[in-house]
Amino acid sequence: MHLSALITGTNSNLGLNIAYRLLEEVPTGDKLTIIVTSRTLPKAREAIDKIKEYNEKHAHREGILSFDYILVDFSNMVSILGAVYELKKSHEKIDYLFINAAQGVYAGIDWIQATKEVLANPVKASTFPTYKIQRVGVKSRDGLGLVFQANVFGPYYFVQQLAEPLLSKSPSPKVVWISSIMSKPSYLSFADLQLLQSDISYEGSKRLVDLLHLATYKDLHTKYGITQYLTHPGIFTSFSFFQYLNPFTFYGMLLMFYVARLFGSPWHNISGWTAANAPLFACLKAHPAHDSQEKKYGSACSYNGKEYLKVTDVDPSGKADVAKYFQDLKLQWDDRLKDQISDTRKIYADS
């Protein structure tokens, strides 16, 4: 069998570990194509080199392993359309799509608040931190809420564009969303679905991901035969947050994670490999007959780091409003982009 897997934002701790685990867990005789995405060519190439190196050192796959890359910025609708155009040109089908790319608009860390939270309750401080400073009101060049577009609307539009024919041509296509435990209903205001007034837009975007999954998974199956799952990776070391830490604070954070785990937190996976457990389960093992798509599949571990799957409920309040908002916005963008579909060179020239 020939399987194609696309992982958005591949050159990240979770993205790479999803790829490594695919190398190990997709039957070794199958031909596997991994499509990496990045906003920049050097990072796309680096991701491919790392995955190749992992295969040579550890996985030693027997079947043919091939790679492709797509440059895409989910905060730019023209870039998404260009990526879809490229994918349709060079691939017959996509079997697995992991929506992993995400960003926040961080301005740094409030160290006084961080110290207070860590001293008061280290487990809570490292599970639901409120000391990361996020900028408010940041818009993309498309005029949409930046975090809303990069983390939710852009990827949603991407899925909708790939559904027919690339995903629907697979015999059993899977779409796996990466959410977070930081996605409580209280993080999202229905008066501000683009998260422009929010100082916790990253968390709000993850709540939107949860609701959007609940609102769309049935339709995706009925119309295109796609099975969609909602997952989250627990808590692990993120490459993107390193820039705000020095060696002292990095090791301090790591220590806090281990302490939280010893105190019984199931979510402090720390390792990207363990964090990739739930996404891989959803992709390769989950079946709607026994694994409900109404639930959220989380990567968890015991105090000594042994991985297991932890399934949680998702509060569905407001999913119909979210569905309507996304459908309407999609129609608006279909209309705005309708003349740009024929030639990618034109698409980029116009952007």
Ligand SMILES: NC(=O)c1ccc[n+]([C@@H]2O[C@H](COP(=O)([O-])OP(=O)(O)OC[C@H]3O[C@@H](n4cnc5c(N)ncnc54)[C@H](OP(=O)(O)O)[C@@H]3O)[C@@H](O)[C@H]2O)c1
């Ligand atoms: N770290 C945690 O503890 C944690 C907890 C819960 C959930 N998560 C979720 O797990 C996923 C992976 O997290 P991570 O920490 O491994 O990743 P990360 O370091 O935050 O990076 C994710 C990737 O997303 C890509 N990206 C960012 N903005 C983008 C945009 N506008 N368009 C296209 N791509 C964009 C970047 O790729 P390029 O720079 O190459 O373009 C980046 O490599 C994310 O969805 C995150 O929200 C993480």
